[in-house]
Amino acid sequence: MKQIDEQTIIIIGGLLIIKEAYKEMAKVISIKAKQALYIVNVKRIEWLLTNL
Incomplete structure (x- = not known):
């Protein structure tokens, strides 16, 4: 397992704002x-499906 200071950073966009905004x-x-x-x-549909 990677130490926390070696982990990749992921920004999840797309619910209300397009990824270009980030x-x-x-x-x-x-x-x-x-x-x-x-x-x-x-x-948006993928966000909604996480609540199923």
């Missing part, structure tokens, strides 16, 4: 944390 924030976080960072786009 790009600038993601860039800053990635630089500050010196970690890989991914923005994952989740569609």
Whole structure:
């Protein structure tokens, strides 16, 4: 298991805001944390299905 300071950062977007809205924030976080960072786009239907 990776130590917490070595883990990849994931931003989950897509419920109300498109993933492009997170790009600038993601860039800053990635630089500050010196970690890989991914923005994952989740569609509204996928969010809704998590409550089933």
